[in-house]
Amino acid sequence: MPKVIVDTNRCKGCALCVRACPKKLMALSTVFNAKGYNPAECIDESKCIGCALCGRACPDVAIEVYK
Amino acid sequence: MPKVIVDTNRCKGCALCVRACPKKLMALSTVFNAKGYNPAECIDESKCIGCALCGRACPDVAIEVYK
Amino acid sequence: MAEKVLMKGNEAIAEAAVIAGCRHYFGYPITPQTEITEYMARRMPKVNGVFVQSESEVAAINMVYGAAGAGARVMTSSSSPGISLKQEGISYIAAAQLPAVIVNIMRGGPGLGTIQASQADYFQATKGGGHGDYRLLVLAPNSVQEMIDLTIEAFDLADKYRTPIMILGDGAIGQMMEPAVLPEPVERNVDKSKWATTTRAKRTSGGPNVINSLFLQAEDLEKYNVVLQEKFATIANNEVRFDSYLTDDADIVVVGYGIMSRIAHGAIDKLRAKGLRVGLLRPITLWPFPYMAIQNLIPTAKKFLVAEMSAGQMIEDVMLAVVNRRPVYLCGKMGGVIPTVDQMIKEIIRVSEAV
Amino acid sequence: MAEKVLMKGNEAIAEAAVIAGCRHYFGYPITPQTEITEYMARRMPKVNGVFVQSESEVAAINMVYGAAGAGARVMTSSSSPGISLKQEGISYIAAAQLPAVIVNIMRGGPGLGTIQASQADYFQATKGGGHGDYRLLVLAPNSVQEMIDLTIEAFDLADKYRTPIMILGDGAIGQMMEPAVLPEPVERNVDKSKWATTTRAKRTSGGPNVINSLFLQAEDLEKYNVVLQEKFATIANNEVRFDSYLTDDADIVVVGYGIMSRIAHGAIDKLRAKGLRVGLLRPITLWPFPYMAIQNLIPTAKKFLVAEMSAGQMIEDVMLAVVNRRPVYLCGKMGGVIPTVDQMIKEIIRVSEAV
Amino acid sequence: MEKKVFGRPSLLSENYTHYCPGCAHGIIHRLVAEALEELGVADKTIGVSPVGCSVLAQNYFTCDFQQAAHGRAPAVATGIKRVHPDAVVFSYQGDGDLASIGAAEVVHAAARSEKITTIFINNTVYGMTGGQMAPTSLPGQKTTTSPYGRDVKTAGFPIRVSEMLATLDGAKYIARVSVDTPANMAKAKEAIKRAFKCQIDGIGYSLVEVLSTCPTNWGLTPVVSFDWLQKNMIPYYPLGVYKDYEEAAK
Amino acid sequence: MEKKVFGRPSLLSENYTHYCPGCAHGIIHRLVAEALEELGVADKTIGVSPVGCSVLAQNYFTCDFQQAAHGRAPAVATGIKRVHPDAVVFSYQGDGDLASIGAAEVVHAAARSEKITTIFINNTVYGMTGGQMAPTSLPGQKTTTSPYGRDVKTAGFPIRVSEMLATLDGAKYIARVSVDTPANMAKAKEAIKRAFKCQIDGIGYSLVEVLSTCPTNWGLTPVVSFDWLQKNMIPYYPLGVYKDYEEAAK
Amino acid sequence: MTYEVVISGFGGQGVMIIGQLLAYAGMLEGKKVSFMPSYGPEMRGGTANCAVIISDEVIGNPLVSTPQVLVAMNNPSIEKFEPMMASNGVVLTNTSIVDRLQTRADVKFFGVAANDIAADLKNAKTANIVMLGALLKIVPLIKPESLILAFEKKFVAKPEVIGINKKAFECGAAAVK
Amino acid sequence: MTYEVVISGFGGQGVMIIGQLLAYAGMLEGKKVSFMPSYGPEMRGGTANCAVIISDEVIGNPLVSTPQVLVAMNNPSIEKFEPMMASNGVVLTNTSIVDRLQTRADVKFFGVAANDIAADLKNAKTANIVMLGALLKIVPLIKPESLILAFEKKFVAKPEVIGINKKAFECGAAAVK
Ligand SMILES: Cc1ncc(C[n+]2csc(CCOP(=O)(O)OP(=O)(O)O)c2C)c(N)n1
Ligand SMILES: Cc1ncc(C[n+]2csc(CCOP(=O)(O)OP(=O)(O)O)c2C)c(N)n1
Ligand code: SF4
Ligand code: SF4
Ligand code: SF4
Numbered sequence A, B: 001m002p003k004v005i006v007d008t009n010r011c012k013g014c015a016l017c018v019r020a021c022p023k024k025l026m027a028l029s030t031v032f033n034a035k036g037y038n039p040a041e042c043i044d045e046s047k048c049i050g051c052a053l054c055g056r057a058c059p060d061v062a063i064e065v066y067k
Numbered sequence C, D: 001m002a003e004k005v006l007m008k009g010n011e012a013i014a015e016a017a018v019i020a021g022c023r024h025y026f027g028y029p030i031t032p033q034t035e036i037t038e039y040m041a042r043r044m045p046k047v048n049g050v051f052v053q054s055e056s057e058v059a060a061i062n063m064v065y066g067a068a069g070a071g072a073r074v075m076t077s078s079s080s081p082g083i084s085l086k087q088e089g090i091s092y093i094a095a096a097q098l099p100a101v102i103v104n105i106m107r108g109g110p111g112l113g114t115i116q117a118s119q120a121d122y123f124q125a126t127k128g129g130g131h132g133d134y135r136l137l138v139l140a141p142n143s144v145q146e147m148i149d150l151t152i153e154a155f156d157l158a159d160k161y162r163t164p165i166m167i168l169g170d171g172a173i174g175q176m177m178e179p180a181v182l183p184e185p186v187e188r189n190v191d192k193s194k195w196a197t198t199t200r201a202k203r204t205s206g207g208p209n210v211i212n213s214l215f216l217q218a219e220d221l222e223k224y225n226v227v228l229q230e231k232f233a234t235i236a237n238n239e240v241r242f243d244s245y246l247t248d249d250a251d252i253v254v255v256g257y258g259i260m261s262r263i264a265h266g267a268i269d270k271l272r273a274k275g276l277r278v279g280l281l282r283p284i285t286l287w288p289f290p291y292m293a294i295q296n297l298i299p300t301a302k303k304f305l306v307a308e309m310s311a312g313q314m315i316e317d318v319m320l321a322v323v324n325r326r327p328v329y330l331c332g333k334m335g336g337v338i339p340t341v342d343q344m345i346k347e348i349i350r351v352s353e354a355v
Numbered sequence E, F: 001m002e003k004k005v006f007g008r009p010s011l012l013s014e015n016y017t018h019y020c021p022g023c024a025h026g027i028i029h030r031l032v033a034e035a036l037e038e039l040g041v042a043d044k045t046i047g048v049s050p051v052g053c054s055v056l057a058q059n060y061f062t063c064d065f066q067q068a069a070h071g072r073a074p075a076v077a078t079g080i081k082r083v084h085p086d087a088v089v090f091s092y093q094g095d096g097d098l099a100s101i102g103a104a105e106v107v108h109a110a111a112r113s114e115k116i117t118t119i120f121i122n123n124t125v126y127g128m129t130g131g132q133m134a135p136t137s138l139p140g141q142k143t144t145t146s147p148y149g150r151d152v153k154t155a156g157f158p159i160r161v162s163e164m165l166a167t168l169d170g171a172k173y174i175a176r177v178s179v180d181t182p183a184n185m186a187k188a189k190e191a192i193k194r195a196f197k198c199q200i201d202g203i204g205y206s207l208v209e210v211l212s213t214c215p216t217n218w219g220l221t222p223v224v225s226f227d228w229l230q231k232n233m234i235p236y237y238p239l240g241v242y243k244d245y246e247e248a249a250k
Numbered sequence G, H: 001m002t003y004e005v006v007i008s009g010f011g012g013q014g015v016m017i018i019g020q021l022l023a024y025a026g027m028l029e030g031k032k033v034s035f036m037p038s039y040g041p042e043m044r045g046g047t048a049n050c051a052v053i054i055s056d057e058v059i060g061n062p063l064v065s066t067p068q069v070l071v072a073m074n075n076p077s078i079e080k081f082e083p084m085m086a087s088n089g090v091v092l093t094n095t096s097i098v099d100r101l102q103t104r105a106d107v108k109f110f111g112v113a114a115n116d117i118a119a120d121l122k123n124a125k126t127a128n129i130v131m132l133g134a135l136l137k138i139v140p141l142i143k144p145e146s147l148i149l150a151f152e153k154k155f156v157a158k159p160e161v162i163g164i165n166k167k168a169f170e171c172g173a174a175a176v177k
């Protein structure tokens, strides 16, 4: 199972990863990080194909993808 | 007979009118003007066709042509 | 009397220019003066005026040269690095004797620095940042109201002397809002057709109207410089402006302009309450500098404290006035830092205790 | 000792730069300094150096910024209007603490003015034509030989203090030829890999080497400015240079630099022959200015005469030194006019007779 | 699993950026870093940052950097490259910086065929100073200095930088790319690599114009910003390679 | 006889010019004066002179004139035109002035589509300052700052200004002409007239690039200079109209 | 008497507007006032703040380095400004968003759930006005009437807005004792 | 002793070269010397001139406003500089070209047909050196030997030129009494 790790402190909740995921697996969480943003998370890694499009879409390079 | 009048004080002896005349009628004189140039003159107005190409070639607009 | 409005300093300058009949503005965005540019972008089309966002500060000042030479009331504005870029153009405008208003809302330097308020372009404005012998008449407002009043006056002075006027503000006054009254639009109808480039059909002079600062012969340029210097001498005689606050009996005279004069004012009120005899001499024209006003205080003042947001620039002019007859101290802040009233109080007390 | 050569002042500067190890020159033609640019165009390819005719003075000074930041000994040169255009870049170079040599061979201003020699950019050079608090170390040669010596020294001073140095000459010294001796090339091998942008592979510091003058927080910029000011204070302490000629017993001390100091020298010789006690104080560094040297003459001198080719700029510094204890007169020439020795003699006699 | 298939390139530093949420500057930084690493030149790279939102780019890369005066990055890069001819030198510039105040410097760096590379970020607006009109603002576009929409009669027409520079003999590689989709991002990276290669092979000046976003000053969400880019920018600024060079003979 | 078939146009003043013998600046002055007179706008014309040999152009015309800082003539002309929209405003600029230091100003005057006209004198050299390299100097050309011939490897390639500006939407009329022969002079005048007409009709920015000579700094006689122009310049700078506009509907 | 106030929050929370309204109302009341926005790169981070001074005396420095009053619309505002507060200062937080706890004992904390109240009013955008209402109840910077007058003058072109704002203002006032 | 010399003519007549040779020779002789060319737009008009000072004292202003010696290679040179001459000054004209008559009584005029002499030497370009020879005969600015030395040093790479120049120099000297 691929793994999608979001650096929640780096994330600014812009949702570009959400837009990018072909499987619609990325979503913004409801918690706030230190800077007041809602960081993104992968809601179902089991469906993840490890394509890393979420990572590539992230302006803050806050996502690591393992496969 | 056309008339070619060179303003000898204005003329700088550059010989561009000499180059331009289709009838080879323009030449630099041997006298010097106040600035030390040899002004141009029409050496034979009787052959002149009044085309004014000499005038048009002159950077100092020192030539008037009458017909 | 017109109603009070709450206005930003930058917008006050812009609206005051419109009130003064300025219908041509050329400028380039830079913090902390961008509001002037943006205000003009909104306002000029409404009054049939011209707003051009120039490609650079260099282009802006040269558009000002063109428009001023063509007879218009014209303004440009920028902040420190942008004003540095205008120095060649300013020298040309002064040389060609063109009326124009140039606004510098200073930020922290040198280099890119910060966007916070500073007063470290004093030398550049008053001694000539550009090449050659010329002077800018430099006006230093310390409130939004004065930004309005001095801007309007700047246009009149520019036309009166056919010379560029600089309004030297700092980011704090540019950014702050405070109450002010906008006067009615002024009608001046200065006839410039004798010298401005207005076309052969419209000019009222004999020959071509030519705007120029080139002289092939040094002797001709020298004669022309004599004319310029006579004009500057006239300005120096006629146009010194300053404000005094409780200087009559002051042991310590603070000399400060712009935002620093306000902070000093606040400090002085508090210190007077404690019985310290402190006063404020506030130059309103930085050039011509009020040397005389300061000299007149030498008999009564024991010490001078120059308060400026720089490493010490205006202090040279104060020292030229005081000529060593009284000690002159500096309360300087650099890099965009604005002192608090309490810090100023401490400085004044330090000076009062110095021996 | 090396043989004497007959050389033009401008070419002497250029060759001296090569001798000092300068292998990067960026410049734009302008009379009366174009010979520097042209000399470098011929010379640099012969010594494996880089000559770039930049698209403008603005580009040139920013190329200098890049090359200096990358660790090179680098020079640019121009004349008055071109130097005005460089003001933003100069402020950046001073702010980023980069060593660089900037030559201004002054011509008559303001505006386009003339191409004849002038000294009317004194304020711009010494007080800061650019924005923010910084100072240029300004060297003022008065002979072709000194153009060579001070240019070489300029590169060393630039590296020593990591700061821009200005060589302030005038069109006369730039254009004239006179005998001079060229020293052997110097080898300095200053290691700049600790701070210059040399790539990750070559830098010897820990982190990235960054050349920068931006500070988001005013407080940070203030701290940085304190560091800069301390450096300028050190320079002011260490680097004052001047020359005295017959000042010990002089009733009248002429203060003049560059070509004016030579004319004064000639006048003084003739006046001494007539029994008039006149001397010359010649600032070699215009900033730091030799205030002390002038102050030291107050006890013996009765009058000071400032001789400069401007409407009166250096005179402010002389007045700051003399602080009203002796009268200070001006012998000023504007617009590119150079006085003759006889004119200078007349001025000195006028001053000697003044009451 | 446990094989990292995507992460931060080592040329990017660990610092958090000051960019607004969703600003494409960050994406472009990553593409530049990856391109340089893949070409194996990260160790000999020197960057030049502009005045604009990317004024702090030096904080986000681990290579040496110089911060240039507004618009002068190509001149600064020229100075650097002439000192370190073996280094890979690039300027990173916004549209205000490059196409407005710095127009002369970029034209001349290209004409001189300086062996440097420019990454040009076209977001049709002055981001840093709060959304003023740029030379690249589209006709009718509302900005704080074109509050009634850019009026071509008084404010003129957008400059197509790639097309303009491609007329210069000294410009050896010029391309316009976008980062709105994964496919375009891949193409963008290829273009950036080819531009750097142009420099590394000593061929001459190269520039990649990247269509980018400014959600903050456009007043749109980051996601919608990319739609706006696709709908409005790409038609006006066609993607493609405007100038290419022949591979240097091996 | 006694009918004057050729003489000085009245827009030219009686002053003698300071130009070197045979310098084509004088021919171009005349063409500009004639074009403006023939269009009937001499009375409402304002000129802007550059820094370059034509720095004294104001002495040679009878219309009002402004002398601009080096390279800034298009900005100065913009300022004038925005004050007098009914006037015909032109800048007259050399190649150092326009293509080097003033590159940004001319690009932006064109992009803004200022209703002004630029007469651009390309003589491949800095005349006034004594023959330094210009952005238009040909590859290999010897000048005082390219003493070994312009080396494209270090000094780059000439800028073809007309081609470059023609890429801008705001540039409405762009042509390159020459004054080497009577036929080309006639074409040059037609181009200059059409450029002014573009302005008079309110269409937008217009520029005519005129290939010219600098006998003094080329080290050639005036006559030979024109041969050099024909042989070397025209092949590199092809004559022609690079941008044209449709006649405004009557 | 001089009040030095800082108002701080995310961009878009209307922080600048209530600062300006406060200053404007102070002016209408004949006070000396100044309003100073934060500007520049701070925008990028997404926070916005402004300093308002209302005084009977001439105002020197329009910047506030030791606020007596802080209106904090979000957590970072507390983080940044609480340490700078004057002793005995007053902090008013928007408890709908702010969950940070007070750390200084010498400062008085008040809270109002501005977003919730605004939501109740069916006008989420008026959360800032709710805060203003609460603020004037806690600290008598100016008379509430002056603020109502400020609404009326400021929104003279949009009378519907006046009513909405008055309502929000009153609810804010009612929400603190 | 100080000599202030102006040398003037058309561009191309070698005016600058003889000025530099004079200064160079003076230097070799141990004198203080300066050479100052005219520069800039004057070029355009086609005239060129330079000022040479040879002195035992420090040289102040390298410009010459009251020449003691004028070498005039063409008519405009006389026109321009004759009025500026010092009383008792010396003017040397190139009578091959100059036909203007002396107007000042207090200045001594000498003439040498430099172009003709140079033509006789089959080397038109040496007219300027002919003038130099004549000059040093009339005014002892420096020793002729120094000038010969200057030739030798200056043209060390082109020995053939040295001989030609020496010859022209001598013919010039011989042409005046
Ligand atoms: C000489 C100068 N002029 C103006 C400015 C102000 N300024 C800073 S950034 C900027 C525009 C930046 O826009 P752009 O280049 O498009 O970059 P972006 O922020 O959009 O990435 C301006 C005008 C400055 N710092 N210096
Ligand atoms: C700011 C500035 N830089 C440089 C100069 C010097 N300068 C005068 S004219 C000129 C070049 C002129 O060349 P060009 O524009 O080609 O005109 P031309 O003389 O060939 O007609 C230069 C560099 C100047 N006057 N001002
Ligand atoms: S790796 Fe691909 S599938 Fe998995 S979350 Fe990211 S975008 Fe979606
Ligand atoms: S793209 Fe990056 S910054 Fe944006 S929400 Fe996703 S992880 Fe966060
Ligand atoms: S008018 Fe024609 S034919 Fe007559 S002289 Fe002139 S060019 Fe020759």
Ligand code: SF4
Pocket (backbone or CB within 6 Å): B006, B010, B011, B012, B013, B014, B015, B016, B017, B018, B039, B040, B057, B058, B059, B060, B061, B062, B063, F022
């Ligand atoms: S073209 Fe004119 S200036 Fe030249 S020689 Fe003929 S008349 Fe004289």
Ligand code: SF4
Pocket (backbone or CB within 6 Å): E018, E019, E020, E022, E023, E024, E025, E053, E123, E127, E128, E213, E214, E215, E216, E217, G044
């Ligand atoms: S202002 Fe625009 S360009 Fe700048 S960081 Fe924010 S979104 Fe990006």
Ligand code: SF4
Pocket (backbone or CB within 6 Å): F018, F019, F020, F022, F023, F024, F025, F053, F123, F127, F128, F213, F214, F215, F216, F217, H044
């Ligand atoms: S230098 Fe060249 S361009 Fe200038 S006037 Fe002489 S010939 Fe013409």
Ligand SMILES: [Mg+2]
Pocket (backbone or CB within 6 Å): E052, E094, E095, E096, E121, E122, E123, E124, E125, E126, E127, E134
């Ligand atoms: Mg942008």
Ligand SMILES: [Mg+2]
Pocket (backbone or CB within 6 Å): F052, F094, F095, F096, F121, F122, F123, F124, F125, F126, F127, F134
């Ligand atoms: Mg040219």
